[in-house]
Each structure stands twice: as C-alpha cells, then as structure tokens.
Amino acid sequence: MADTDYVIEAKNLVKSYGQNKVLKGINLKVKRGTMVALLGPNGAGKTTTVRILSTLLGFDSGTVHVEGFDLIKEADKVRGVIGLTGQSAAVDELLTGRENLVMMGRLYRLTPASAKARAQELLEDFDLLKAAERPAKTYSGGMRRRLDLAVSLIAVPPVIFLDEPTTGLDPRSRLSMWNIIKKLLADGTTILLTTQYLDEADQLADSIVVIDGGKVIAEGTAAELKSKVGNDRLELSFKNEPAFKQATTLLAKSVVETNDKEYTATVVIKDTDTDIRQTLNALAEAKVHVQSMEIHKPTLDDVFLSLTGKQKTTKKEETK
Amino acid sequence: MAAELVFEKKPKWWLSLNDSLLMIKRSTLHIIRNTDQLLGAFFQPVMFLVLFSTVFGGAISKALPAGVTYLNFLMAGIIVQTVAFGSTTTAVSVCNDLQKGIIDRFRSLPMSNLAVLNGHVTSDLFRNTISTSVMLLTGLAIGFRSHANPLHWLYIAGILFLFTFAFSWLAAIIGLFAKSVEAVQWLTFVMIFPLTFASTAFVPAEGMNHILRDFAVNQPITQVVEAVRALILGSPIGNHGWLAVVWCVGMLVVALPLASILFRRKTSQ
Numbered sequence: 001m002a003d004t005d006y007v008i009e010a011k012n013l014v015k016s017y018g019q020n021k022v023l024k025g026i027n028l029k030v031k032r033g034t035m036v037a038l039l040g041p042n043g044a045g046k047t048t049t050v051r052i053l054s055t056l057l058g059f060d061s062g063t064v065h066v067e068g069f070d071l072i073k074e075a076d077k078v079r080g081v082i083g084l085t086g087q088s089a090a091v092d093e094l095l096t097g098r099e100n101l102v103m104m105g106r107l108y109r110l111t112p113a114s115a116k117a118r119a120q121e122l123l124e125d126f127d128l129l130k131a132a133e134r135p136a137k138t139y140s141g142g143m144r145r146r147l148d149l150a151v152s153l154i155a156v157p158p159v160i161f162l163d164e165p166t167t168g169l170d171p172r173s174r175l176s177m178w179n180i181i182k183k184l185l186a187d188g189t190t191i192l193l194t195t196q197y198l199d200e201a202d203q204l205a206d207s208i209v210v211i212d213g214g215k216v217i218a219e220g221t222a223a224e225l226k227s228k229v230g231n232d233r234l235e236l237s238f239k240n241e242p243a244f245k246q247a248t249t250l251l252a253k254s255v256v257e258t259n260d261k262e263y264t265a266t267v268v269i270k271d272t273d274t275d276i277r278q279t280l281n282a283l284a285e286a287k288v289h290v291q292s293m294e295i296h297k298p299t300l301d302d303v304f305l306s307l308t309g310k311q312k313t314t315k316k317e318e319t320k
Numbered sequence: 321m322a323a324e325l326v327f328e329k330k331p332k333w334w335l336s337l338n339d340s341l342l343m344i345k346r347s348t349l350h351i352i353r354n355t356d357q358l359l360g361a362f363f364q365p366v367m368f369l370v371l372f373s374t375v376f377g378g379a380i381s382k383a384l385p386a387g388v389t390y391l392n393f394l395m396a397g398i399i400v401q402t403v404a405f406g407s408t409t410t411a412v413s414v415c416n417d418l419q420k421g422i423i424d425r426f427r428s429l430p431m432s433n434l435a436v437l438n439g440h441v442t443s444d445l446f447r448n449t450i451s452t453s454v455m456l457l458t459g460l461a462i463g464f465r466s467h468a469n470p471l472h473w474l475y476i477a478g479i480l481f482l483f484t485f486a487f488s489w490l491a492a493i494i495g496l497f498a499k500s501v502e503a504v505q506w507l508t509f510v511m512i513f514p515l516t517f518a519s520t521a522f523v524p525a526e527g528m529n530h531i532l533r534d535f536a537v538n539q540p541i542t543q544v545v546e547a548v549r550a551l552i553l554g555s556p557i558g559n560h561g562w563l564a565v566v567w568c569v570g571m572l573v574v575a576l577p578l579a580s581i582l583f584r585r586k587t588s589q
C-alpha cells in the first residue's frame with residue numbers, strides 16, 4: 001500500500017486453465033483518475049485479466065490490490081468499490097431497464113429511494129428513458145450495452161472495468177459510448193478498459209498496455225508506442241507487375257512491406273525531405289513510373305502489428 | 321452526478337436477507353413474465369387431473385378402499401407430482417443464469433452469493449401455490465370432495481411447502497451440474513418421472529410386484545403423497561406424516577450445503 005497513487009496494481013499475475021498457461025506474469029498499474037487500455041488480439045488474455053481483477057476468477061500466483069484492498073483477503077471490500085461491464089451484456093432479460101437498475105442499486109446496498117433516484121438519473125443520461133419500462137430482451141444491441149454500463153455505474157464506483165465495451169456497436173453508438181466514458185473520466189473515475197480497436201485506445205486511454213499470449217509486450221502512452229515503431233512511411237503504388245518488381249529490387253534495403261496484388265511497396269523514411277527525394281530519384285533514374293504515393297504517419301495499428309509480429313498482409317488474407 | 325447516494329446502514333444479516341428477498345422478487349417476476357411457462361403451470365396439471373381420473377378411474381377404483389373415489393384418491397398424487405415436476409423450473413433458471421453473463425454481474429457485487437439460488441427456489445413456492453390452487457378448483461368442479469378441515473389444510477400446505485423446498489434445492493443441484501438447458505430438461509425428467517410413477521401417487525401399491533412395491537412404499541414421494549392423501553381423505557395418517565417430514569428435512573440437509581458448495585465452485589473458475 002506504499003503506492004496509494006495506484007488504484008489498480010497487479011504484480012506478476014499468473015493463471016492457467018489446466019495445462020494452458022493463459023496469463024504468464026502480467027504487471028499492471030492504473031493511476032487514480034486515469035484510464036489504461038488493455039490492448040490485444042483474440043485470446044490474448046484480456047477477459048481473463050479483467051475477470052481476475054474484478055474478483056470473478058481465481059489466479060495461480062501474483063498479488064493484486066484494488067483501492068489498496070487485497071483481492072483475495074478483502075474481496076468483499078473490492079466488490080464494494082468496483083463496477084464491471086463484462087464482454088457479454090449482463091442484464092436481466094425479463095426485467096425492464098428500470099427494474100434492472102433499481103435491483104442492482106439495491107444489491108449495491110443503496111436505500112430504495114436512493115436506488116430509484118439514481119436509476120432515473122442514469123436512464124436520462126444514457127438515453128434510455130423511452131425504453132425504461134420495457135423488458136431488456138426487447139432492447140437493441142446498443143441499448144443493451146448502454147444499460148449494461150449504466151447498471152455497473154449505479155453506485156458510482158470509483159473503479160470501473162470495461163471489457164470490450166464497444167465491440168459490435170455501430171459507429172454512432174460507439175461514439176456515444178466513447179462520450180459516456182470520457183465523461184466518467186472527467187468525473188475522476190479510474191478505468192481499465194480492454195479493446196481490440198487501436199483507435200479506441202488511442203482516443204480514450206492515458207496509457208496503453210499491449211498484451212499477447214498472456215504477456216505484456218509493450219506499454220506506454222500512445223505517443224510513446226508510436227515512436228517505438230518510429231518513422232513515417234511512404235507507400236508507393238505501381239501500375240503493373242514489372243514496374244512493381246523493378247521497384248522492389250531497386251529499393252530492397254528500405255522496403256518494409258509489399259503487396260504483390262495491388263502492386264504497392266512501403267518504404268521507411270527517416271528524414272522526410274531527403275529520403276523521399278532520394279527514393280523518387282532512384283525510381284526516376286531507373287525509369288520506373290510511380291502511379292501514386294501516400295505518406296503514412298505511424299498508427300497504433302502499426303505498433304500493434306509490429307509488436308505482435310503479425311504482418312498486415314497476412315492479417316488481410318486471414319480475414320478474407 | 322446530481323443524486324446523492326444513500327447506503328443502507330444495517331447489520332450484515334439484514335443485508336443478506338434483503339439480498340435474498342430481492343432475488344425472490346426477481347425470480348417471481350420471471351415466473352409472471354414468462355407467459356409460456358405460466359400457461360404450462362396452469363394447464364398441465366389440469367390436463368393430468370382430467371386425463372388420469374377419466375382414463376384410469378374405472379379400472380383402478382376397484383382396488384381402492386370402499387367409499388373412496390378415484391378422483392379423491394388421485395388428488396394428492398397429482399398435486400405432489402406437479403410440485404415435483406415444477407422444480408424443473410428452478411433447475412432451468414439456475415442453468416440459465418450460469419450460462420448467461422448475469423451471474424458474473426451478481427458475483428461482482430458485494431451481495432451474498434447464495435441469494436441467487438434462494439430466489440429461484442423460493443419463487444417455486446409461488447408457482448406451486450398457483451398450480452395447486454388451479455388443480456383443487458378444477459377438481460372441485462369435476463367432483464372432488466375432501467374431509468379435511470382448515471387445520472388439515474394447513475398441515476397439507478406445510479408438507480407441500482417443505483416438499484417444494486426440498487425438491488427445488490435438489491433441482492438446483494441439477495441446474496448447477498448440467499451444461500445446457502436441454503440437458504436440464506431430460507435430466508430432471510428421467511429423475512422425477514420414475515420417482516413419481518413408482519410410487520403410490522396414481523395407484524395403490526398392492527397391485528405392484530415385490531421389488532417395485534418395496535421400493536414404492538419406502539421412497540419419499542410415496543410418504544409425502546400418503547400423508548397428504550390421508551389428510552384429504554380423513555383417514556389415519558400412520559407413520560406417513562413424520563416420515564414425509566423426515567425425508568424432506570433429510571433432502572434439505574443434503575441438498576442445501578451441496579448446492580452451495582457446487583455454486584461456489586461452479587462460479588469461481
């Protein structure tokens with residue numbers, strides 16, 4: 001408890017399912033009033049981590065403190081200060097939106113009057129007032145997600161876990177969810193969010209922890225992670241295969257990525273001005289015609305792909 | 321955040337009790353909102369009552385003591401059978417909760433965990449009360465007459481409540497074990513069906529072969545049926561009354577802690 005600045009503090013978290021080691025020593029710290037995004041591909045261990053931190057799942061070794069409470073010895077106290085929005089919406093389908101909120105409020109030990117007042121407030125804030133008296137099973141995916149989040153906020157917990165809160169939402173619902181989350185942060189809530197979307201982490205989080213295969217493979221602010229991948233890139237497209245082939249042999253040293261279906265090659269540029277000129281000069285001298293070009297600033301996408309060792313090209317093929 | 325939060329400042333036992341009450345309210349709302357299931361709770365027992373009394377009535381009435389009609393004999397059996405099958409709902413609800421994310425929500429709250437099971441089990445009393453009332457009314461309409469006085473009816477209600485409670489806790493265990501709702505349905509069926517039919521719920525034991533009879537007259541359903549039947553018919557209750565109570569309490573003593581342990585284990589991995 002030396003570091004009371006850290007609201008969530010996990011040290012060397014290890015968890016296996018039988019032989020399958022799912023978490024291999026996760027370290028995680030979240031400062032008060034900030035958001036950390038846990039970023040990772042399917043099966044990385046995001047849900048497992050969140051379930052452990054929210055007292056739902058036991059773990060094999062390591063220590064965890066939430067608000068200074070030991071996760072194992074003081075699980076009940078931890079439960080009193082956290083709110084959880086799991087990966088699948090956890091609302092009662094047969095109860096109405098309002099009944100869900102009031103019931104959960106009462107289970108959080110709010111008095112009946114307080115639970116009702118708070119439910120009304122959340123229904124308004126989350127744009128659910130019109131649907132308040134309808135059973136949750138009649139809600140759309142986005143409404144259900146909002147209700148789910150509202151339920152976990154009923155007692156205004158200072159610490160919130162959000163497991164992929166925007167997965168499966170359309171762009172508009174996603175944006176409204178982001179606004180809700182931003183407001184929570186502005187109110188001083190400490191948040192641990194998991195996501196597969198890099199722009200989400202980029203937009204919302206103060207710092208990002210990238211996990212893959214149960215290990216933290218990178219962490220830092222979005223800017224820091226981007227600077228790891230570093231440089232700007234120049235993507236060149238060519239008209240046909242011969243031109244593409246010629247160009248890739250010519251620029252072999254600096255080419256980092258190619259796509260032989262669309263005839264594009266990407267080169268790293270360090271000193272923007274000179275590097276671009278040199279590249280284009282080299283191509284011009286060899287009489288290779290460049291059809292178009294584009295400069296890419298590094299995105300978290302690039303960070304992610306370079307860290308998890310998966311090439312963009314292979315990923316595209318997988319999803320086809 | 322405009323609304324100020326006011327938390328209950330009550331002793332721990334009060335809070336736990338309140339958790340259970342909230343969960344009972346939830347499960348009861350489930351029963352009311354789940355219209356298909358509610359209709360089942362109405363019509364299935366009525367169908368059984370009418371079918372059994374008309375189809376078997378003629379053949380079996382010869383084996384009954386003088387002056388006892390088959391409908392009057394059958395009533396206790398049908399009620400107990402309905403209550404036994406009614407416990408399936410608990411198993412299904414428990415299984416449903418576990419399959420869906422909702423159990424995670426409850427578990428991340430500072431509530432007492434067993435309240436969820438308590439809610440499902442206790443709300444069975446509510447549904448069984450409806451089913452039983454419907455059956456009694458239907459019975460009265462087609463000629464059922466009872467010798468029981470109000471005190472006897474109180475005993476009957478007491479035994480049936482205890483039996484519902486015991487059976488629902490057993491059903492909760494099935495719900496905790498089963499991997500899917502479909503599995504719950506056939507599991508409860510293969511357990512409850514033989515138990516109710518190899519009993520004196522529908523026929524007197526005299527006509528059964530030795531092995532079957534030895535089983536039938538000693539198993540819990542028979543004790544409960546015979547106790548309720550004696551109270552309805554106004555005949556001597558013999559050992560059936562206390563044996564019924566002992567069986568039910570015995571089932572509870574085993575099922576309650578087992579269900580709690582299973583629930584904890586099931587939800588913590």
Ligand SMILES: Nc1ncnc2c1ncn2[C@@H]1O[C@H](COP(=O)(O)OP(=O)(O)OP(=O)(O)O)[C@@H](O)[C@H]1O
Pocket residue numbers: 017020022040041042043044045046047048049087196589
């Ligand atoms: N109950 C379980 N039994 C066995 N293995 C499990 C169990 N739950 C999760 N796993 C395994 O643990 C690993 C991590 O799963 P986890 O759900 O934490 O991933 P995730 O990062 O949340 O993925 P996603 O993005 O798909 O939600 C996976 O390999 C998964 O198969």
Ligand SMILES: [Mg+2]
Pocket residue numbers: 046047048087163
């Ligand atoms: Mg997950």
